[in-house]
Amino acid sequence: MELVVKILSMLDHRGTWTLLGLLMGFSLNTYWSYRKELKNQESAKLVLLDELRFNSRQSEDKIEILKEVIDALKVRRFLSPKCPAFSTIEFKSQFCVALPKLTTIEKDNLRHLHNYYVQVDELLSKFEANFKEDIDNADKRDMTAESIYSSNVILLENIENSLQNNLKLAKSTLDGNPIDVFNHKMT
Helix, strand or coil: CHHHHHHHHHHHHHHHHHHHHHHHHHHHHHHHHHHHHHHHHHHHHHHHHHHHHHHHHHHHHHHHHHHHHHHHHHHHCCCCCCCCCCHHHHHHHHHHHHHCCCCCCHHHHHHHHHHHHHHHHHHHHHHHHHHHHHCCCCCCCCCCHHHHHHHHHHHHHHHHHHHHHHHHHHHHHCCCCCCCCCCCCCC
């Protein structure tokens, strides 16, 4: 009988250590998973800001290209505004990961800027084809070549001004003092 009591007490004793080991392993795994998740969120935020920095530099280049195209259109010469597209890959893959590390204003600004960059790229990629179509169909639409050139100058000037304003928004976000896009005056 004493032997049975000793065996049961040993099993009970080992069971306690096993349970403690299991709890300790689970706790450490949970802690390290949490730390890894925080690190991934911080890395994702840095990647998003790096993409925003890249797109800001690219905006400056696009503004210069648009100025040249506008000057050409004003003297009735066509110059294509084609240029490399903005980078949006990181936004698509990292935005959801970085959400817990972003303030509400940063989230709004990044969403706005991402969608804005996509729209600008779409407008500029179709500009040449739309311009050619307008010229080819000018008679059918009762348009003059002068009005086609003028309307396209206005379109590109609006895009240029908008790029300038969104550069301010991007810069404020990169500087860590984001302007709220919904309260931001565009002039």
